[in-house]
Amino acid sequence: MAPEGKRRWEGNGRSEPYSKKPARFAGSGSSKPAAPVVRNQYTSMFEGFRDHMDAHHDRRERVVKASRDITALSKKVIFALQRVRRIHPELPRDVESEIKTRLTEVSRLLAGISPEMQGINRGRYGRILFGMEELMEALTFLHYLKYQTLLSPEDGRAQVEAMCRSVETKVEDKPEEKADAEHKPAETEPTDAAEAAETAEAAEATKVVDEKEKPAVAPDDNDYIMGVFDLSGEMMRFATTSAALRGELAGGSEEDATKSRTIVGDMQELDSFFQMLPQRYDKSWKIKINTLQTSVKKVERLGYDLRVRGSERPKGWVPDAPDADQAPSP
Numbered sequence: 098m099a100p101e102g103k104r105r106w107e108g109n110g111r112s113e114p115y116s117k118k119p120a121r122f123a124g125s126g127s128s129k130p131a132a133p134v135v136r137n138q139y140t141s142m143f144e145g146f147r148d149h150m151d152a153h154h155d156r157r158e159r160v161v162k163a164s165r166d167i168t169a170l171s172k173k174v175i176f177a178l179q180r181v182r183r184i185h186p187e188l189p190r191d192v193e194s195e196i197k198t199r200l201t202e203v204s205r206l207l208a209g210i211s212p213e214m215q216g217i218n219r220g221r222y223g224r225i226l227f228g229m230e231e232l233m234e235a236l237t238f239l240h241y242l243k244y245q246t247l248l249s250p251e252d253g254r255a256q257v258e259a260m261c262r263s264v265e266t267k268v269e270d271k272p273e274e275k276a277d278a279e280h281k282p283a284e285t286e287p288t289d290a291a292e293a294a295e296t297a298e299a300a301e302a303t304k305v306v307d308e309k310e311k312p313a314v315a316p317d318d319n320d321y322i323m324g325v326f327d328l329s330g331e332m333m334r335f336a337t338t339s340a341a342l343r344g345e346l347a348g349g350s351e352e353d354a355t356k357s358r359t360i361v362g363d364m365q366e367l368d369s370f371f372q373m374l375p376q377r378y379d380k381s382w383k384i385k386i387n388t389l390q391t392s393v394k395k396v397e398r399l400g401y402d403l404r405v406r407g408s409e410r411p412k413g414w415v416p417d418a419p420d421a422d423q424a425p426s427p
Contacts, residue, residue, distance in 0.1 A: 156213050160222045163210045167203055167228030174199045174235040175331060182339050184245050184347055184360075196239065200260065203232060207257070207314060208264035214314040229316045232257065233324025238331045245348075245358065247325070247367070254315045261313035322374075326385040329367060333392040336360045337399060346400055361400040364393045 177195045233253055240248040339347045348359040
């Protein structure tokens with residue numbers, strides 16, 4: 098007897114387990130035929146848009162990858178330059194060799210993306226070519242350690258363009274030229290061995306592009322300015338390391354001490370140049386200018402400490418070594 102208010106079940110339960118209907122797979126005879134592709138007068142236009150966007154994303158990916166590698170190699174160049182202890186036109190051999198190797202790899206990467214960065218694409222992909230800023234920092238730091246001067250924008254642009262064109266770019270023969278060479282009858286009379294070898298090498302070798310015709314990518318004004326901003330941090334590290342190891346500030350020629358210029362004056366002059374520039378109010382500019390001023394203050398403090406402490410002790414002074422029988426003070 099079912100309780101009051103409850104409905105009593107009088108039916109029979111399902112004797113067979115519940116099962117779904119079999120699904121219909123594509124390709125079976127009962128499936129519907131695929132809808133025909135509709136083409137109209139706008140189809141080719143949108144296919145062109147699709148191809149353009151695919152080429153844009155592929156080109157952008159290549160530029161980003163190359164920029165990452167250029168950034169890493171430029172940082173390695175800066176790390177190698179931090180092993181230098183004085184400003185001199187001739188760098189140590191190991192440092193010079195490593196820098197040459199790194200810059201050769203950078204040249205190869207720049208030559209690879211130079212055709213992608215011509216015309217309007219230079220501005221289109223300029224923001225993602227962040228490796229150019231790091232490269233300018235490395236080149237300006239290298240120039241400063243050699244000549245104690247700031248690399249000008251024109252010289253920096255010329256160096257980067259020369260790096261792009263230093264890689265030999267070879268172009269294969271055109272298809273029509275290959276066809277003409279294949280159908281050309283062979284010479285019956287043999288020539289000299291030297292001439293035959295030169296002819297064979299010229300036929301098999303590819304043509305080297307003229308340097309003036311090679312595409313090149315150059316840093317713009319923003320790349321140069323941001324690279325010089327970062328240069329101040331490397332100058333501060335170089336000044337600290339050289340002062341700790343040599344006991345004096347890095348400077349120019351040691352023959353005439355009255356005309357020598359120290360790195361403190363160079364950084365103060367660099368700071369004054371940036372103060373005279375038209376100021377920007379974006380976040381990156383404010384961060385860079387604050388970092389520059391902080392680096393200048395650190396180097397100034399370093400120079401003050403060396404001057405004050407150096408006047409208290411004679412040049413070449415070192416602490417006396419304790420005697421063997423004397424116990425060290427607690």
